[in-house]
Amino acid sequence: MQSNLTMKLNLLAIGVHPDDVELGCGGTILSHLQLGHKVGIVDLTQGELGSRGSGPLRLKEAEAAGKILGVQARENLGLADGFFENNKESQLAVIGAIRKYQPDIILCNAPNDRHPDHGRSAKLVADAAFLSGLIRIETLDENGLPQQHWRPKVVYHYIQALFIKPDLVVDVTGYMDQKMESVLAYRSQFYDPNSKEPDTFISSPEFLDMVKARAIEFGTIIGAQYGEGFIANRYIGVKDLFHLM
Numbered sequence: 001m002q003s004n005l006t007m008k009l010n011l012l013a014i015g016v017h018p019d020d021v022e023l024g025c026g027g028t029i030l031s032h033l034q035l036g037h038k039v040g041i042v043d044l045t046q047g048e049l050g051s052r053g054s055g056p057l058r059l060k061e062a063e064a065a066g067k068i069l070g071v072q073a074r075e076n077l078g079l080a081d082g083f084f085e086n087n088k089e090s091q092l093a094v095i096g097a098i099r100k101y102q103p104d105i106i107l108c109n110a111p112n113d114r115h116p117d118h119g120r121s122a123k124l125v126a127d128a129a130f131l132s133g134l135i136r137i138e139t140l141d142e143n144g145l146p147q148q149h150w151r152p153k154v155v156y157h158y159i160q161a162l163f164i165k166p167d168l169v170v171d172v173t174g175y176m177d178q179k180m181e182s183v184l185a186y187r188s189q190f191y192d193p194n195s196k197e198p199d200t201f202i203s204s205p206e207f208l209d210m211v212k213a214r215a216i217e218f219g220t221i222i223g224a225q226y227g228e229g230f231i232a233n234r235y236i237g238v239k240d241l242f243h244l245m
């Protein structure tokens with residue numbers, strides 16, 4: 001008997017830390033939900049090594065952020081923050097999630113970034129997305145039943161702290177306020193003048209200004225107010241030229 005524990009999604013956003021997805025592609029998630037697509041989020045770790053907050057707290061913040069975005073599903077794979085490897089164990093965990101949600105498109109971490117977890121996660125997810133389509137790799141669902149093999153059509157990497165020239169930009173005009181609301185659901189991580197926790201790279205008000213400025217920059221280059229940029233692993237094809245802005 002084959003597993004029926006699937007939730008078919010059109011788009012699956014994966015981040016190594018809770019808040020990566022909101023920062024990197026929150027507007028894209030919102031715009032695709034508005035178009036009627038089913039979207040889910042998978043966080044690989046709890047971000048438990050972060051200088052502020054804690055793993056359990058960030059799980060609660062992630063749940064709140066997911067509700068603000070309105071995604072159909074969110075889960076955490078519980079890999080080790082900072083120490084996970086792109087190995088068989090981690091790949092099988094990600095493959096299981098991909099087969100569970102059967103996404104057509106995956107969005108994941110930047111291939112090169114300030115935080116070493118981001119690039120390592122990008123390669124892990126891209127490798128798992130390919131391996132998930134191999135019929136001879138067997139995975140089981142939560143009830144111990146075999147999962148169906150599944151390979152998404154494409155994997156795109158959202159751009160994070162370091163600037164990377166995007167291969168494509170999604171117009172997220174009209175969604176920036178809600179995106180930032182989802183980011184600020186992580187109250188332990190971002191700017192709070194009353195916080196007694198250590199200052200970090202992302203806890204300053206300037207970091208939030210940078211997130212918005214990056215969206216303005218990417219929006220400007222496509223003639224929109226706000227945009228989110230993505231890197232592709234392969235050439236991008238369209239059925240007709242009218243799909244292009």
